[in-house]
Structures are given as C-alpha cells and as structure tokens.
Amino acid sequence: MTNRKQGDARAMISEAHIGGNIVRHLGATLPAISLADEPYIYRALALDANEECMFEDLRAWTLIIIDGGGTLRCSTGSQHTTCGMDEVLNGNGPGLHLRADAHMTVLLAGVTDTADAGAPRLDVSPRSACTFVEKPWGNETWLNGRHPAFAFKRIVINAGHRTSLQYHELKRETNLLLAGQARLHYKSTDCELRAVTDQDVAATDLASIAVVDVWPFTLHRIEAVSAITLYEVSTPHLDDVIRVSDDTKRADGLIADEHRRNATHQPAGSTAS
Structure with missing residues (x-):
C-alpha cells in the first residue's frame, strides 16, 4: 500500500497484552x-x-x-x-x-x-x-465528523483527570498517545463487566509515545498523569459507550448535552499536537 520506508515498523516495538488491551511502546x-x-x-x-x-x-x-x-x-x-x-x-x-x-x-x-x-x-x-466537544476531563476534536465508515479524533485530557471506566459492544479503537504521561486502568480479575468493583481494576503507566488497541468488551480508562494528547481512530460507533464508573456520573452513550452546549468551532490555538 505504501513505499518501503513507510512500511511496518512493528518488529522493533515492544508489545504487551494488559487486561485485553494491547499496548505498544514506540519510544520517544x-x-x-x-x-x-x-x-x-x-x-x-x-x-x-x-x-x-x-x-x-x-x-x-x-x-x-x-x-x-x-x-x-x-x-x-x-x-x-x-x-x-x-x-x-x-x-x-x-x-x-x-x-x-x-x-x-x-x-x-x-x-x-x-x-x-x-x-x-x-x-x-x-x-x-472541526467539531469541538468539551468534556468533564478535557476535550475532543472530531477531525472527520460523523463519517459512516470510521472516526478520527484528537483527544486532550487535562492533568489529574480521567475518562470513564468503560467498554464498548461494537466499537474498536486505536489510541496513539503522542504527548504526556498517562495511566491505563484495566480489568484484572475474571468478573462480569457490569459487576466490576475497585478491587477488580488495576493500572499501568504509559509514557508517550505509545499505542493502546481496544477491542469490544474490553474494560479501559485513560488517566492523565500530566496533560496528554491522544489521536484516536475507531469504527464509527461513537455512541457505543457503556460507563461502568464515571467521576461525574454520566450515563451510557453519547451525552447529548455535551454536544448541545459546545460550539461547532474549537478555540483558536487548539490545533497543535
């Protein structure tokens, strides 16, 4: 599909399977x-x-x-x-x-x-x-809007904040941690997803640059140790979010109020990686 230089470098990358998530560390x-x-x-x-x-x-x-x-x-x-x-x-x-x-x-x-x-x-x-959505933990820029075949987002999580502890039924996603220090929370015991408690969740630190691959029915949460920037590519199932735990007690699915109250355009100066 590409020339040789732009080929697959995965042989040089360390890879770990963590609670069903696949984590690759790409180096600095x-x-x-x-x-x-x-x-x-x-x-x-x-x-x-x-x-x-x-x-x-x-x-x-x-x-x-x-x-x-x-x-x-x-x-x-x-x-x-x-x-x-x-x-x-x-x-x-x-x-x-x-x-x-x-x-x-x-x-x-x-x-x-x-x-x-x-x-x-x-x-x-x-x-x-691009569509800009403020979140309790940071913000998202939807680079290709609501494309019917795939989604591409720039995600910023503020230091000390974290996403929901969540999983998806259909959505498959690949997150590139391009900047900052993060922590991945994952299910560490053999329990039902909806029955997860704090004792069933462990965490591992991530340093940029890293990749986290998430398959359906895989529990995950990203915490920002420092401010972080992610670029997420996924299947188009953007409403498919089951929140097992959320710091602001948001319900499952897309939060319509987050989209209604946010301007379509993002603030000036927010395009840097």
Whole structure:
C-alpha cells in the first residue's frame, strides 16, 4: 500500500497484552509505522522533502500534519489539492497519492472498502472548523465528523483527570498517545463487566509515545498523569459507550448535552499536537 520506508515498523516495538488491551511502546520519537490494518487503516508517515507515497487501496480517508513544515500535495483520480499544518484533509476516491514539499510527520486514517464513498473528492478545511466537544476531563476534536465508515479524533485530557471506566459492544479503537504521561486502568480479575468493583481494576503507566488497541468488551480508562494528547481512530460507533464508573456520573452513550452546549468551532490555538 505504501513505499518501503513507510512500511511496518512493528518488529522493533515492544508489545504487551494488559487486561485485553494491547499496548505498544514506540519510544520517544514517532516512527513511520502501521498503527492499525483492520477494520480501518491507521498510519504514521515520516516524509522527507519531495518524497511520494501511494495508498492504492484506500477508498476514504482523513489526514493531518502533526510535525514539520510546508504543504502536502494530495491527489485522487483527477482531483488535486494541498494540505497545510493547521488543516485537515477528508476525501474519498480510487486511492490516494501524497507528495511532501518539506520534511513532515503525517497521521493518516481511512478504510479500503466503503459503500458510502461516493464520487472522488478532496476537501481541505481548517482544523479550527472541526467539531469541538468539551468534556468533564478535557476535550475532543472530531477531525472527520460523523463519517459512516470510521472516526478520527484528537483527544486532550487535562492533568489529574480521567475518562470513564468503560467498554464498548461494537466499537474498536486505536489510541496513539503522542504527548504526556498517562495511566491505563484495566480489568484484572475474571468478573462480569457490569459487576466490576475497585478491587477488580488495576493500572499501568504509559509514557508517550505509545499505542493502546481496544477491542469490544474490553474494560479501559485513560488517566492523565500530566496533560496528554491522544489521536484516536475507531469504527464509527461513537455512541457505543457503556460507563461502568464515571467521576461525574454520566450515563451510557453519547451525552447529548455535551454536544448541545459546545460550539461547532474549537478555540483558536487548539490545533497543535
């Protein structure tokens, strides 16, 4: 799907299975690596100036530049555009061709098969125009909105705060911890998910850069030891949240009030990785 440099670096990465979650420690620098291959594609790309790569099998995608300068030239079919540091590219078509005009690090998410792709398109917009949702623990930026095939979010958790202790029935997700120190809480005993107590939960520390893969019916909670930034790619089941415990006693599912009370646009200056 990509050139050799942007291939799979997982052989060099340490991996651990923790309470059903798969944790990979990538080291202090994000390598060019395949973060997920199914049911969605998730790649970290390290591109040099004038370097090109082709994703022939992609049919729908979202990408952002998280480090470096310059612009990224993007094309699919007869469509062509450029994407800059503070922008997001959403599109679909018969494959995606990229060419960097400077050294940069790119996060790319997408799918190889979707009946909802439609005609080829490349839509570039400011990241400040993405849906921004404030949470009791921080905030989320929905980089591709409510896409029918996959979701891509930037998640910020404030120091000393944590997500719900939760699991999903359908949603599969891959979380890239790009900045900060975190703690993963997980189920450490053989008990029913809904019957979990504090005695059934253990925790392990995570240092950036790390990846946490979460499958359905896997208990998990992310706590921010310091302020952290995550980039999450998942299946599109964004309402599928069963909260076993929540510090603000939120119910299961999407919290409609969080979306009603938040502006569509995120605050200025919030696009940095």
